[in-house]
Amino acid sequence: MLNKMYTKVKAVVVILPLLMFLGASVAQASEQDMMIERASPLGFEETIVKLIENAKGLGWKVPKKWKKDFQKNLKRVAKVDVGRNLVIEMCEPHAAAKLLVHDQYKKFLSMMPCSVAVYEKSDGKVYLSMMNIQFMGQMYKGKKEIEEMVTKLGPQMEQMLVMQ
Secondary structure (H helix, E strand, O other), X not given: OHHHHHHHXXXXXXXXXXXXXXXXXXXXXXXXXXXXXXXXXXXXXHHHHHHHHHHHHOOOEOOOOXXXXXXXXXXXXXXXXXXXXXXXXXXXXXXXXHHHOOHXXXXXXXXXXXXXXXXXXXXXXXXXXXXXXXXXXXXXXXXXXXXXXXXXXXXXXXXXXXXX
8 A cells, every 4th residue: 555655656756847847848838939029120110111011012901090009008098108019900801801701710800900019128129029820820730721821821921020
């Protein structure tokens, strides 16, 4: 009886740290992979102009009213200055329509339109960030419509962040 208990304790002592390590590694990898962040060599306003120019050049729609200024809104509502930022929403309408005609993909409406954030950090540099559609698409392996959209839009979204 004591021998069985010793074996169980030994297994817990060996397995528990391993599980904790693996769990932390997965959490860290997921955080790094789910979002893309790039430093911009341009100033804040110039980065916004270049981002919109890049998106439109790739055929994306970027309506003027699809912009969110969290600094302004949070200063007003929460009385906290989160720093200079602008979230710009954009859409590739043909890809969206091709996906959304299928009932099983209507749930993706909650993630549309695509958002790209432009912000300044405390280091004074300007950054861009967005969801990593290629990483997210890996969760839907074998779903033809998703794979086609990710294959088409993933590289375009990366191109949007090129600020040269």
